[in-house]
Structure formats: structure tokens, C-alpha cells
Amino acid sequence: MAGTGGNSRTGYALLSPTLAVMGLALAAPLLLLAVTSLKSQAGIGFADGWTLAQYGEVLGRSSYRILFARSVGISAAVTLVTLLLAYPMAYFVAFHARHKFAWLIALTIPFWTSYLLRVFAWKIILGYGGVINSGLLRLHLIDQPLSMLLYNPFAVVVTLAHAWAAFAILPIYVSLEKIDRSLLEAASDLGDGAVRRFLRITLPLSMPGVIGAAILIFVPTTGDYVTPSLVGGPAGSMIANMIEVQFNRVGNWPLGAALALVSMVLVAVIAGLFVTAARAAAKAAR
Amino acid sequence: MSFLSISQVTKAFGGLPVVNAVDLAIERGEFFALLGPSGCGKTTLLRMIAGFETPDSGTISIDGDVMNNVPPHQRPTNMVFQSYAIFPHLNVFDNIAYGLRKLKLSKDQLRARVDAMLATVRLEGLGGRAADQLSGGQRQRVALARALVREPKLLLLDEPLGALDKRLRETMQVELRAIQRKVGVTFLLVTHDQEEALSLSDRIAVMSAGKILQIATPRELYERPNCREVADFIGEINFFHATVREITDTTATVNAGLLGIVTLPSANLGSHGIKRDDHILLAIRPEHVRFAPDGVAGEITSATFLGERSHFHVKIAGRSEPVSVSGNAGPQGSAVALIFPPERLIGLPSAD
Amino acid sequence: MKNRALFIYALGYLAFLYVPVLFLPIFSFNNSQFIAFPLTGFTTRWYAGLGADAAMQHALGNSLKVGLVTALLSTMLGLTAAKAVTQYRLRGAAAMLGFISLPLFIPDIVLGISLLLLLGLLNLPLSLASVVVGHMLVCVPFSITVLIARFEGFDRNLEEASADLGESGWMTFWRVTAPLMMPGILASLLLTFITSFDEFLVAYFLSGTEATLPIYIWGQLRFPERLPTVLALGAIILTVSVALVIAAEMLRNLGVKKPMVGA
Numbered sequence: 001m002a003g004t005g006g007n008s009r010t011g012y013a014l015l016s017p018t019l020a021v022m023g024l025a026l027a028a029p030l031l032l033l034a035v036t037s038l039k040s041q042a043g044i045g046f047a048d049g050w051t052l053a054q055y056g057e058v059l060g061r062s063s064y065r066i067l068f069a070r071s072v073g074i075s076a077a078v079t080l081v082t083l084l085l086a087y088p089m090a091y092f093v094a095f096h097a098r099h100k101f102a103w104l105i106a107l108t109i110p111f112w113t114s115y116l117l118r119v120f121a122w123k124i125i126l127g128y129g130g131v132i133n134s135g136l137l138r139l140h141l142i143d144q145p146l147s148m149l150l151y152n153p154f155a156v157v158v159t160l161a162h163a164w165a166a167f168a169i170l171p172i173y174v175s176l177e178k179i180d181r182s183l184l185e186a187a188s189d190l191g192d193g194a195v196r197r198f199l200r201i202t203l204p205l206s207m208p209g210v211i212g213a214a215i216l217i218f219v220p221t222t223g224d225y226v227t228p229s230l231v232g233g234p235a236g237s238m239i240a241n242m243i244e245v246q247f248n249r250v251g252n253w254p255l256g257a258a259l260a261l262v263s264m265v266l267v268a269v270i271a272g273l274f275v276t277a278a279r280a281a282a283k284a285a286r
Numbered sequence: 287m288s289f290l291s292i293s294q295v296t297k298a299f300g301g302l303p304v305v306n307a308v309d310l311a312i313e314r315g316e317f318f319a320l321l322g323p324s325g326c327g328k329t330t331l332l333r334m335i336a337g338f339e340t341p342d343s344g345t346i347s348i349d350g351d352v353m354n355n356v357p358p359h360q361r362p363t364n365m366v367f368q369s370y371a372i373f374p375h376l377n378v379f380d381n382i383a384y385g386l387r388k389l390k391l392s393k394d395q396l397r398a399r400v401d402a403m404l405a406t407v408r409l410e411g412l413g414g415r416a417a418d419q420l421s422g423g424q425r426q427r428v429a430l431a432r433a434l435v436r437e438p439k440l441l442l443l444d445e446p447l448g449a450l451d452k453r454l455r456e457t458m459q460v461e462l463r464a465i466q467r468k469v470g471v472t473f474l475l476v477t478h479d480q481e482e483a484l485s486l487s488d489r490i491a492v493m494s495a496g497k498i499l500q501i502a503t504p505r506e507l508y509e510r511p512n513c514r515e516v517a518d519f520i521g522e523i524n525f526f527h528a529t530v531r532e533i534t535d536t537t538a539t540v541n542a543g544l545l546g547i548v549t550l551p552s553a554n555l556g557s558h559g560i561k562r563d564d565h566i567l568l569a570i571r572p573e574h575v576r577f578a579p580d581g582v583a584g585e586i587t588s589a590t591f592l593g594e595r596s597h598f599h600v601k602i603a604g605r606s607e608p609v610s611v612s613g614n615a616g617p618q619g620s621a622v623a624l625i626f627p628p629e630r631l632i633g634l635p636s637a638d
Numbered sequence: 639m640k641n642r643a644l645f646i647y648a649l650g651y652l653a654f655l656y657v658p659v660l661f662l663p664i665f666s667f668n669n670s671q672f673i674a675f676p677l678t679g680f681t682t683r684w685y686a687g688l689g690a691d692a693a694m695q696h697a698l699g700n701s702l703k704v705g706l707v708t709a710l711l712s713t714m715l716g717l718t719a720a721k722a723v724t725q726y727r728l729r730g731a732a733a734m735l736g737f738i739s740l741p742l743f744i745p746d747i748v749l750g751i752s753l754l755l756l757l758g759l760l761n762l763p764l765s766l767a768s769v770v771v772g773h774m775l776v777c778v779p780f781s782i783t784v785l786i787a788r789f790e791g792f793d794r795n796l797e798e799a800s801a802d803l804g805e806s807g808w809m810t811f812w813r814v815t816a817p818l819m820m821p822g823i824l825a826s827l828l829l830t831f832i833t834s835f836d837e838f839l840v841a842y843f844l845s846g847t848e849a850t851l852p853i854y855i856w857g858q859l860r861f862p863e864r865l866p867t868v869l870a871l872g873a874i875i876l877t878v879s880v881a882l883v884i885a886a887e888m889l890r891n892l893g894v895k896k897p898m899v900g901a
Contacts, residue, residue, distance in 0.1 A: 359803075
């Protein structure tokens with residue numbers, strides 16, 4: 001019956017501190033970032049007047065375009081690999097594991113290690129004198145350490161797929177767990193075999209979790225700084241490394257701001273297109 | 287002034303009036319029910335009495351004190367919520383003792399009060415039971431005990447039996463009535479279940495679309511509904527269109543179409559100001575229609591066995607709706623004749 | 639035998655998650671500067687080295703301070719906002735919630751540099767306080783997500799029942815709302831603390847001269863001879879975090895089953 005909503009003025013009052021903090025620490029800085037990207041650097045300050053020169057530079061120069069393409073490509077690969085690896089795992093926990101809770105705890109414990117050290121662990125594993133090379137040498141499977149393991153996009157993808165695994169498992173698990181088990185029984189009852197049932201019922205109903213996980217992984221990994229710095233090398237460096245260089249080393253803040261804005265918009269557009277396409281595909285499949 | 291006095295109370299949500307200029311007076315010690323379909327405004331009215339909603343206009347007073355600006359925690363009312371709202375982090379004892387904190391009772395006094403209340407609602411020895419280990423009926427009893435232990439002047443019950451299954455509901459109806467007699471507190475019950483309202487209450491207010499249609503005892507409500515809506519809502523009833531021919535102090539003669547010219551006691555037309563030549567509705571309960579050889583001819587289209595009596599739908603010529611009859615007759619397809627005793631016909635103003 | 643194949647896959651996946659992480663404690667006890675097989679012997683000297691590392695301890699102190707303040711502030715903001723959007727019918731609530739959740743969809747580096755620009759414009763010095771502000775951006779959306787889930791399972795009638803039984807708003811909060819929300823509040827505190835404690839990139843831009851623990855570790859990674867000590871530190875952080883999580887879980891279960899004897 002009507003009337004559960006209390007006084008809406010109290011509601012706005014409760015919401016206002018959070019909105020104020022976010023306005024001050026999020027909206028204002030982003031606005032400033034946009035303003036800065038329309039300036040040009042002059043010594044330690046900005047030159048007078050407004051210019052689109054930074055955007056010309058960012059969009060015009062092929063080295064930046066390559067960097068954007070590589071960042072998006074690596075993130076897309078990470079997202080895909082992480083989802084593909086995580087789905088069967090989440091499926092197992094949701095439908096077949098006997099001690100669900102223990103499995104969930106076991107799957108999340110590695111993520112309580114420092115992010116830096118988790119990434120660094122892969123440097124230990126893949127490095128020239130690292131675990132794989134020293135192991136293989138000792139087993140006399142190779143006589144020279146392999147140098148192709150580290151400092152390339154592949155190393156970045158593997159490391160990120162490991163680092164973000166929990167962000168794929170948990171949302172997918174939640175959406176699988178929510179599926180009403182009688183729907184599956186109904187599908188079997190209506191003549192679907194295990195595979196068809198999975199494709200027609202389980203997979204479509206778990207898509208919200210998959211889409212959520214994809215966004216949760218794609219957005220932050222595109223802007224990741226630590227992993228490309230530690231295991232990427234020059235061939236595996238990403239856009240965040242260039243932004244950091246412009247801000248901290250070169251001191252060209254307007255260019256850094258333009259790079260940041262373009263990458264943010266790019267990520268948002270790709271993520272938006274992806275969600276729209278995935279929803280449309282899910283609808284078409286029905 | 288009455289014990290609970292509601293005067294011209296109006297409440298709107300988003301511009302839509304949910305409770306519309308309602309007047310209501312309830313006496314001390316009464317078991318009173320607000321009966322109506324869902325969305326009729328009865329729960330909103332109850333929540334205004336409890337203080338969870340504020341009337342847009344009008345006054346609510348209890349025992350002579352105007353309540354409009356008194357917050358819920360200072361009102362002399364307590365409520366049994368529809369969901370029971372048992373505090374899940376407290377056990378039965380602590381739930382019941384919740385509202386006694388301000389009395390600053392000693393531990394022994396507190397225990398005595400709660401134990402006595404546990405006995406009243408027949409939950410002796412269950413004080414230590416956790417909230418999530420209670421059955422539906424037990425939750426209902428805890429909710430009742432928790433409210434009654436504060437000795438409110440007025441107990442408000444929001445669909446208190448709605449969450450229980452049929453058997454339990456019937457047991458609890460009997461018990462609720464017994465508890466009310468024992469504690470003597472004024473009970474105000476909100477329900478959409480007419481059977482519940484009829485069997486529990488001293489008086490009933492029937493609500494619809496934010497208005498009170500009729501306030502009466504259960505018997506009056508059943509036998510003398512004052513409008514088509516009330517007649518329809520309380521039990522089953524048959525309607526026939528009629529026109530008033532003649533009206534005197536003692537009798538009224540009406541032309542009732544299929545039923546012919548009927549003369550009934552003019553008291554049966556109630557106090558609606560019905561005059562000569564008015565179009566009216568004649569209403570009659572299924573159990574008052576009789577099977578007799580010299581009546582209106584019809585055919586039984588459905589028969590439902592209900593024990594001592596059966597329930598029939600009888601199709602009569604010239605009328606699309608079947609007549610509901612309660613009694614004893616042949617199987618489906620039998621030819622019958624119906625008699626409509628004039629003293630059982632109730633005249634109501636026609637809507638059109 | 640699909641289950642069996644899945645089970646084996648699950649074990650393999652667990653190995654993929656755990657093996658890299660387990661190298662940290664393994665090499666932290668290895669008696670060699672070089673992080674490579676074969677292991678050369680057991681030592682605790684890298685742990686002993688931590689005890690004498692003043693810079694590390696200072697950074698640890700900073701991270702604890704930042705983490706605690708961030709967790710408290712984020713959870714307070716998350717609590718009020720989650721209550722507002724779940725228990726009041728507010729026009730534009732979805733849009734406002736979307737705005738508050740925006741940091742989830744913005745790369746951390748963008749959050750870091752744009753705050754850096756604002757501080758520069760306002761002539762405010764970089765400090766641990768600026769790190770807290772940056773971390774709140776990241777943590778408030780997490781806190782709100784956790785607490786909204788909790789509020790959604792919260793029967794509003796319980797608060798009304800308390801008022802009906804004679805308690806004012808403030809006492810109702812203490813006797814009903816707070817105890818029922820406590821698991822959510824604790825989960826939010828834990829999640830936001832760990833997030834802040836582990837956050838590197840935003841702090842890297844905003845911390846100025848005061849290093850947090852991740853910034854200190856980042857600095858150490860460049861010196862191969864410092865690596866075993868860093869691994870020892872990592873192993874300790876891992877152990878403490880796991881203990882914390884397990885303790886929190888046990889506390890939660892305890893809260894559910896605790897028999898609450900009357901009066």
C-alpha cells in the first residue's frame with residue numbers, strides 16, 4: 001500500500017553530503033581536466049588563449065594512435081581471456097560445488113595480496129632469470145633462457161587475466177546462482193539435452209553477469225599503469241604510461257590531459273557499444 | 287466526544303486522494319474493523335492513526351487529545367504490523383520487552399510483565415527462542431504481545447491474519463477475540479477479508495475509494511446494506527431492477543419486472559429518501575431465495591455441494607445473469623421455480 | 639562425467655590463481671638475493687630486515703592512517719546515500735546514483751591526474767589528505783554497492799515498529815537500524831580499507847613527499863637487492879589480510895547464530 005516513502009526532503013538531505021563530495025572531487029576535477037586539455041604548456045605554466053592543438057597532436061600522431069589501439073586491444077584480449085577462463089569456474093561453483101562458500105573464499109584469497117606484488121610475481125615467473133626459465137634450464141629442456149616470455153603484450157595479457165580473475169568470477173557466479181533451478185528442469189522436461197539447455201537457458205540468463213564482468217574488467221585495465229610498466233616493456237606499454245610520462249617527466253600537462261580525456265571517452269564509447277550490442281544480441285537470441 | 291474521533295481526515299499521495307474527508311468515531315473497548323478492498327485507503331487511515339502518515343487536513347483525536355502533531359513514539363497506540371516486523375536480531379523475550387525500556391523496571395518486574403504477556407498469547411517458555419525460529423502463528427503472537435505489553439489505549443492491527451493459512455487463521459480469530467475481551471483494550475483492525483471482519487468485530491466500517499460507505503454492526507451490514515457496493519462486498523447477493531409504484535408508511539409497492547409487482551415493508555427501503563417513480567435496486571441474499579413450485583420458472587445451470595446446503599446458479603428467462611440460490615434442489619439441468627419473499631427484499635437507490 | 643571434468647578444471651584454475659601468489663612467501667624464506675630456482679636454503683633474515691626498515695614502517699603507518707580515514711568517511715557517505723536511495727522515493731535517484739558510481743567507469747589514472755590539477759589550481763599542497771580524497775572517489779561506489787544490497791533486505795516496518803513501541807528516531811537507530819546494518823557496515827569498512835591500503839596509482843599522483851606502502855614497494859622494485867625484503871613484506875600483508883577476512887567471516891557467522899538470552 002502507498003506511503004512507505006518517508007519525507008523526500010530528508011532523503012535529499014541524506015544524499016547531499018555524498019553528492020557534494022563527489023561533485024567537488026569528481027565533477028570539478030574532470031571539468032578542469034577538459035579545460036586544461038584546451039591549453040598549451042609554456043614553461044611551468046600555461047600559455048594564454050585556447051587551442052585544440054593537443055587534440056590535433058593526440059589524434060594526428062601515429063605513435064599515439066598505436067598506443068590507443070594497443071591499450072584497447074590488450075584490454076579486450078584480457079577481458080575475453082578472463083571471462084572464458086572464469087565462466088566454467090563460476091559455473092562449477094554455482095551448480096556442482098559441494099562447499100560453495102569455501103570455494104568462493106578460496107577463489108578470492110589470492111586477491112588480498114598487494115596488487116603490485118601480484119603483478120610483480122609474474123615478473124618473477126616470466127623473467128629472464130625467472131621461475132620458468134630457471135626451471136626449464138634445470139630440466140635441460142632449453143640451454144638458453146627464453147627472452148620472449150617477458151616484456152611484450154602477451155605478458156601483459158596473462159598478468160592482467162590473473163590479476164582481475166575475481167572480478168569475472170563473482171558477477172558470473174551471482175547471475176548463475178540467481179537462475180531458478182526449476183527453469184532448468186522445465187527445459188529438460190521440454191526435451192532439451194544438457195548442451196542445448198545450457199545454450200538456451202543457462203547462458204542467456206547469466207549474460208547480465210558476463211556483461212557486468214566485462215565492463216568491470218575492460219574499463220580499469222585499459223587505463224592500467226602498473227602491469228605494462230612492470231612486465232610490458234616498450235612493446236607492451238599502454239596509454240597510462242604515456243599519460244604518466246606527460247605529467248611527471250615531460251611536464252606537458254595539457255597534452256597529458258588530452259590523452260586522458262580521449263582515452264576516457266574511447267573506453268566509454270567502446271563499453272557503451274559493447275553493452276548495447278550484447279543486449280541486442282541477447283534479445284535477438286530469444 | 288468519542289474515544290477515537292476522526293474528523294474530516296484527508297490524505298493524498300501525489301495529488302491523488304487516498305483517504306477523502308473521512309469521519310469515524312470509535313468507542314472505548316470496542317473491537318472495530320475497517321473493511322475494504324486493497325487500495326481503498328484503510329491502511330493509510332490506520333497509519334495516520336499510528337502516526338506514520340500525517341493527514342493533509344482534518345483531525346485525529348484519542349481520548350480527547352488531538353494527535354495530529356504527536357510523533358508515533360509518543361502516541362498511546364500500538365500496532366501489529368502486517369509483516370509482523372519482528373526484530374530479527376532479538377529473541378522473543380527481547381522483542382516483547384522492547385517497548386518497556388522507558389519504564390525503567392527492575393529485572394524481576396520486567397520478567398514478570400513479559401512472562402505474563404507470554405502467557406496471555408500462549409507462548410509460555412518460548413522467551414529464549416530466536417526470531418528466525420518462529421512459525422507464522424508464533425510471529426503473529428509475538429507481534430501482538432509486543433504491542434499489548436505496553437498497555438496501549440488503542441491497538442491497531444494491519445491485516446494481522448493475512449499471512450496465515452486458513453486453519454490457523456480461524457483458530458487465531460477465536461483467540462484474538464478472547465484476548466481482546468480479556469485485556470479490554472480498544473482494537474482497530476484493518477482487513478480486506480469480510481469473513482474475518484464479520485466474525486471478529488463489534489462494528490465495521492466499509493471503505494471504498496477513500497470514503498467510508500457504511501458503519502454498522504456485522505448483522506446490520508449483512509441484512510441492511512445501505513448501498514449496492516456494500517451489499518456486493520459483504521457476502522453474495524442478487525440484484526433486480528425495479529420502479530416504485532406506491533409508497534406508504536408501512537408498505538411499498540414496486541414493479542420488479544421479472545418478479546412482477548411486489549409489496550414489501552417500507553422499512554426495507556431504508557432511509558435513502560426513495561420516492562414514488564424512483565428506479566431502485568432490489569437485493570436478496572442467496573439463502574433467502576426459496577425453491578417452491580409456484581415461483582418464477584428457471585433452470586439450474588450449476589450446482590455446488592457444500593454440505594448441509596448446496597449452492598446453485600439458476601437461469602431465469604429474460605435475465606442474462608444467473609440467480610444465486612442457496613438451499614436444496616436437483617442436479618444441474620433440473621427445472622425449478624424460485625420464490626423471492628418480499629420481506630427479504632432490500633431496496634437500494636439505483637446508481638443510474 | 640561432465641562434473642569430473644569441471645572439477646579438474648576448477649582445481650587447475652585454483653592453481654593458476656595461487657601459484658604466482660605463493661611464490662611471494664616461498665622466495666621470502668629463500669636464502670638468496672636472486673629470485674630464481676633452485677631454492678638455496680631457509681632464512682628469516684629478510685623478515686629481520688623489515689624490523690629495521692624505518693622508511694617502510696613510516697609508509698606502513700601512512701597507509702594505515704589513509705586506509706582508516708578513507709574507510710570511515712567512505713562508509714559514512716555510503717551509508718547515508720544508500721539509505722537515501724533505498725528508503726526514500728527521490729526524483730532523479732537513478733541519475734544521482736549513476737553519478738556517484740561514475741569512478742567505477744573511469745580509469746584510476748584519470749581520477750588521479752584530474753584531482754592533481756584541481757589541487758594545483760586551488761594551491762593546495764599534496765599530502766595524505768589529498769590521497770584520502772582520491773581514495774574516497776574509488777571507495778564510495780564500493781561502499782554504496784555493499785550497503786544498498788543490505789538496505790534492500792531491510793524491512794522498513796522494523797523502524798516503524800520501534801517508533802510505535804515508543805522509541806525516538808535516535809534510539810531507533812541505535813536499537814534497530816545499527817545492529818541490523820552492522821554486517822553491511824563492517825563489510826563496507828573492510829572492503830574500503832583494503833582497497834585504499836592497496837591502491838597505488840591515485841596515491842602515486844597525490845601523495846607528494848609522503849609515501850604510502852604501495853608507493854614504497856614500487857620504489858623498492860627497482861632495486862634487485864631489495865626484492866627479497868619486499869617479498870617478505872608482501873607475505874606478511876597476505877597473511878594479515880587473509881586472517882582479517884577469515885576473522886570477519888567468523889564474526890559474521892557468530893552474529894547470526896549467537897543465542898541472545900532474554901534480559
